[in-house]
Every structure is written in C-alpha cells, then in structure tokens.
Amino acid sequence: MQIRDVLIVGGGPAGITFANQYKRIKPEADVVMFRPEAHSMVYCAIPYAIEGLFDPTRVFKRDEFVTDAGVEVEASNEMRRQNAARGSKLFRYAPWQ
Numbered sequence: 173m174q175i176r177d178v179l180i181v182g183g184g185p186a187g188i189t190f191a192n193q194y195k196r197i198k199p200e201a202d203v204v205m206f207r208p209e210a211h212s213m214v215y216c217a218i219p220y221a222i223e224g225l226f227d228p229t230r231v232f233k234r235d236e237f238v239t240d241a242g243v244e245v246e247a248s249n250e251m252r253r254q255n256a257a258r259g260s261k262l263f264r265y266a267p268w269q
C-alpha cells in the first residue's frame with residue numbers, strides 16, 4: 173500500500189482549489205485527488221452544453237490544472253461503480269460522461 177500525505181476526495185472546484193493551494197504551501201507533499209468522474213467539470217457551462225450551444229466536452233476542466241502543480245489525479249472506476257450501486261445521482265448533470 174502506498175502512503176500519501178494528502179488524499180482529496182472529489183474533483184470539483186473545492187478539490188481543485190485545495191489541491192493547488194496546498195501544493196503552493198507545501199510543494200514537497202505527496203498529494204492525490206480521487207474523483208469518480210472521468211473529468212472535472214465547469215458546472216456553470218453545463219446548461220449551455222445541454223442546450224447544444226457548444227460541444228459538451230468544453231465543460232471539462234483540464235487535469236493539467238492540478239497535475240502541473242504536482243498533484244496526481246485518479247479518476248476511479250471503482251468509486252464510480254460503488255456510487256452507482258448506491259443509487260448515487262452524481263452524474264445527473266453530465267449524462268454524456
């Protein structure tokens with residue numbers, strides 16, 4: 173088992189912001205961000221994507237925003253499976269994911 177300094181659960185704005193801020197304060201820390209989604213997303217753009225005003229993939233936030241800061245990103249299939257088994261509605265906003 174690999175021991176990490178910090179495990180961030182969730183790849184929303186809070187997770188992304190924390191990841192960046194923490195690495196700025198503690199660059200040597202070993203930080204990993206887990207999220208069930210294949211991509212982090214810019215939620216405010218989703219209604220426009222649903223309306224067909226632009227390509228839905230443009231709501232995805234680039235992983236480089238955190239990986240360039242030295243944070244590892246793990247898009248977890250297992251987390252996705254467990255959330256789905258619990259009837260989670262985590263994906264209600266992004267049916268194309």
Ligand SMILES: Cc1cc2nc3c(=O)[nH]c(=O)nc-3n(C[C@H](O)[C@H](O)[C@H](O)COP(=O)(O)OP(=O)(O)OC[C@H]3O[C@@H](n4cnc5c(N)ncnc54)[C@H](O)[C@@H]3O)c2cc1C
Pocket residue numbers: 181182183184185186187207208209215216217218219251255262265
């Ligand atoms: C359609 C839409 C439009 C919006 N427009 C705006 C806007 O214009 N301006 C604005 O300021 N705000 C807007 N918001 C609100 C904004 O998106 C949220 O306030 C913001 O996303 C909250 O960020 P967060 O990181 O705290 O949580 P979230 O973005 O909800 O991220 C949570 C993360 O944790 C993960 N997670 C949750 N539960 C679990 C679990 N059990 N196991 C593992 N992972 C889990 C999720 O999968 C996700 O990755 C909008 C929201 C929506 C849905």
